[in-house]
Amino acid sequence: xxxxxxxxxLAFRIVFIYIAIFAISAAGLVAFTxxxxxxxxxxxxxxxxxxxxxxxxxQYQRLGLGGxxxxxxxxxVRGGQSLYLLTDQMRHPIAGNLDGWPQIIYRPNSxxxxxxxxxxxxxxxxxxxxxxxFALTGGxxxxxxxxxxxxxxxxxxxxxxxxxxxxxxxxxxxxGGGFMSRNLIARLDSINDISREIMGGDLSRRIPIRGSGDxxxxxxxxxxxxxxxxxxxxxxxREVTDSVAHDLRTPLNRLRNRIDAALxxxxxxSAEYTEIESAAVEIDQLIATFNALxxxxxxxxxxxxxxxxxxxxxxxxxxxxELYGPLAEEKGLTFDVAPSGEAMIAGNKRLIAQALANxxxxxIKYTPExxxxxxxxxxxxxxxxxIVADTGVGVPVDDRVRVLDRFVRLEASRHSPGxxxxxxxxxxxxxxxxxxxxxxxxxxxxxxxxxxxxxTARAIARAPAENPALQIAAK
Amino acid sequence: MRILVVEDDLEAQRYLVxxxxxxxxxxxxxxxxxxxxxxxxxRPYDVAIVDRxxxxxxxxxxxxxxxxxxxxxxxxxxxxxxEVDDRVKGxxxxxxxxxxxxxxxxxLLARLDAxxxxxxxxxxxxxxxxxxxxxxxxxxxxxxxxxxxxxxxREFRLLEYLMRHASQxxxxxxxxxxxxxxxxxxxxxxxxxxxxxxxxxxxxGFDAPLLHxxxxxxxxxxxxx
Numbered sequence: 001x002x003x004x005x006x007x008x009x010l011a012f013r014i015v016f017i018y019i020a021i022f023a024i025s026a027a028g029l030v031a032f033t034x035x036x037x038x039x040x041x042x043x044x045x046x047x048x049x050x051x052x053x054x055x056x057x058x059q060y061q062r063l064g065l066g067g068x069x070x071x072x073x074x075x076x077v078r079g080g081q082s083l084y085l086l087t088d089q090m091r092h093p094i095a096g097n098l099d100g101w102p103q104i105i106y107r108p109n110s111x112x113x114x115x116x117x118x119x120x121x122x123x124x125x126x127x128x129x130x131x132x133x134f135a136l137t138g139g140x141x142x143x144x145x146x147x148x149x150x151x152x153x154x155x156x157x158x159x160x161x162x163x164x165x166x167x168x169x170x171x172x173x174x175x176g177g178g179f180m181s182r183n184l185i186a187r188l189d190s191i192n193d194i195s196r197e198i199m200g201g202d203l204s205r206r207i208p209i210r211g212s213g214d215x216x217x218x219x220x221x222x223x224x225x226x227x228x229x230x231x232x233x234x235x236x237x238r239e240v241t242d243s244v245a246h247d248l249r250t251p252l253n254r255l256r257n258r259i260d261a262a263l264x265x266x267x268x269x270s271a272e273y274t275e276i277e278s279a280a281v282e283i284d285q286l287i288a289t290f291n292a293l294x295x296x297x298x299x300x301x302x303x304x305x306x307x308x309x310x311x312x313x314x315x316x317x318x319x320x321x322e323l324y325g326p327l328a329e330e331k332g333l334t335f336d337v338a339p340s341g342e343a344m345i346a347g348n349k350r351l352i353a354q355a356l357a358n359x360x361x362x363x364i365k366y367t368p369e370x371x372x373x374x375x376x377x378x379x380x381x382x383x384x385x386x387i388v389a390d391t392g393v394g395v396p397v398d399d400r401v402r403v404l405d406r407f408v409r410l411e412a413s414r415h416s417p418g419x420x421x422x423x424x425x426x427x428x429x430x431x432x433x434x435x436x437x438x439x440x441x442x443x444x445x446x447x448x449x450x451x452x453x454x455x456t457a458r459a460i461a462r463a464p465a466e467n468p469a470l471q472i473a474a475k
Numbered sequence: 476m477r478i479l480v481v482e483d484d485l486e487a488q489r490y491l492v493x494x495x496x497x498x499x500x501x502x503x504x505x506x507x508x509x510x511x512x513x514x515x516x517x518r519p520y521d522v523a524i525v526d527r528x529x530x531x532x533x534x535x536x537x538x539x540x541x542x543x544x545x546x547x548x549x550x551x552x553x554x555x556x557x558e559v560d561d562r563v564k565g566x567x568x569x570x571x572x573x574x575x576x577x578x579x580x581x582x583l584l585a586r587l588d589a590x591x592x593x594x595x596x597x598x599x600x601x602x603x604x605x606x607x608x609x610x611x612x613x614x615x616x617x618x619x620x621x622x623x624x625x626x627x628x629r630e631f632r633l634l635e636y637l638m639r640h641a642s643q644x645x646x647x648x649x650x651x652x653x654x655x656x657x658x659x660x661x662x663x664x665x666x667x668x669x670x671x672x673x674x675x676x677x678x679x680g681f682d683a684p685l686l687h688x689x690x691x692x693x694x695x696x697x698x699x700x
Binding site: 242245246249250252253254255256257258260261263264268277280283284287288291292319322323324326327330350353354357358361364365422 | 484486487490491493494497528555556575576577578579580581629655656657658659660661662663665668669671672690691
């Protein structure tokens with residue numbers, strides 16, 4: 001199972017990495033401060049204890065055990081944070097404000113920490129102390145310590161709350177990061193959605209601008225300006241093809257009309273009739289070439305994108321096969337259609353049908369009697385392929401790119417009828433659908449496949465399912 | 476039949492009007508969209524031929540207005556525009572047929588005949604008959620005389636279309652558009668193959684052929700030559 005979408009987004013990853021780095025450095029900083037402060041405080045305590053031990057040992061040397069005991073008693077009475085205990089060899093207390101020897105490992109001359117009981121007004125509390133044992137001559141022991149309970153409590157509190165604070169910081173950071181990245185994702189999503197609609201053919205859509213003047217607004221403004229230009233170019237292209245169409249069709253139309261008028265006046269048996277009739281055939285061929293060129297220009301300019309809809313390639317294959325199948329059989333070819341599952345793509349049905357018709361027409365034209373033509377649909381992870389395979393003359397490897405150009409006809413086909421625009425139209429239709437036309441060797445023959453990649457299908461998935469051309473015309 | 480021609484290219488208009496008159500129709504003409512609209516609203520026409528691009532009011536607008544007035548005169552659009560989605564726009568605006576310039580006059584005449592025939596449909600038929608050829612639209616069966624004819628579904632539709640337009644010229648483009656619903660130039664004459672197969676089924680072995688080829692135009696089904 002994949003992680004939820006939020007965790008896979010770049011925005012969330014950035015926020016998360018930032019929080020992690022921040023937490024680690026904060027923890028490091030706090031640990032260093034803690035360790036340093038504790039060390040400084042301990043050092044202060046230790047120096048005070050050392051000074052007292054030094055003083056007391058001098059007293060002992062000067063005044064002996066009794067004098068030392070007196071000094072200790074008088075200091076003990078003063079109270080404060082200092083703690084004293086003077087014992088004999090058996091560690092029986094002689095003087096001091098500690099009740100008894102603390103439960104510690106006996107380590108003379110090094111600093112130790114221990115707990116002791118302090119009674120104030122009948123209430124006994126367990127407190128923390130830090131001190132040092134000093135061995136006096138004659139086996140007497142002197143323990144000098146200071147109450148460090150407050151410091152100890154602070155440190156303890158500090159070390160127990162620190163992990164929780166860090167945890168809380170992480171949790172809050174993750175939640176905050178989630179919100180922040182959700183906001184970013186929402187804005188990116190809106191840009192992506194609109195881009196998809198535009199790719200699907202609705203060139204009038206624009207990305208909304210919030211007016212906050214942030215980076216997204218800048219991005220949206222640039223994208224919108226780009227879209228304005230594309231729309232202007234498309235409109236310009238449309239106007240050019242429309243006026244080319246109009247300006248050439250009008251005189252061609254008059255010419256065709258005159259020929260028709262002449263034909264109507266002549267007796268069909270006359271020689272002139274035959275002459276003019278063949279002129280009509282010629283001009284019809286010219287018109288067909290012109291129409292094909294115009295259609296290629298329109299498809300390449302992406303104009304027909306407006307008429308995109310969800311279509312099942314099986315319907316196209318079925319229709320075209322039914323139309324061309326008898327032609328193939330008439331020529332003595334085996335024509336068959338491979339069964340396939342549903343193959344939905346977003347496309348212009350008319351143009352795809354025409355592209356397939358051109359491929360099938362070519363296959364029939366260039367396959368000699370007794371050959372085979374097979375139409376199939378292949379669903380691969382990369383996309384849906386529309387395949388026309390024949391056992392005909394094929395196209396030499398070196399010519400496979402060239403035959404896609406306009407008006408290119410190979411030597412072998414020079415004498416059969418055709419405009420030389422069939423494959424160019426297929427290429428233009430492929431380009432319109434972000435598809436690819438591939439020519440391969442069918443051994444023998446030609447295998448032409450039109451591959452419609454899946455991501456195109458998804459990109460234009462929002463195209464309305466039914467007759468979008470009508471809906472657009474209604475706007 | 477009364478026909479209105481709305482066309483601003485005067486030469487094309489002249490040929491159109493003359494051709495239609497020669498074919499025995501009564502023709503009115505208009506040079507711009509406004510005149511075209513007022514004529515079509517004031518006189519009854521069996522069919523109107525309207526150019527897509529007209530001065531004062533373009534063809535789409537003209538037909539939209541006409542339809543808004545409740546006028547159902549069949550309209551055939553003529554267009555010199557590029558036509559990937561133009562046809563759809565024309566039909567959406569209320570046009571009944573669409574022909575791209577340049578066109579062959581026989582194509583236009585055949586389409587006009589079909590449009591005018593559509594205007595006066597006979598009572599809903601369940602059975603079509605041409606000579607001794609009968610087509611039963613309910614049982615989807617065909618027979619000629621006593622012999623029943625086995626037809627593929629598409630052959631049935633082809634024969635049905637021809638028989639609905641019996642004694643009329645039907646062009647290859649009309650068949651491609653109506654029977655196969657394709658609006659493109661198939662380059663090779665695929666239709667001819669389908670017609671010859673159909674002919675083999677309905678005419679082979681009979682003395683009087685019913686399915687005729689009309690030179691330079693298309694096909695016609697008719698009982699007697």
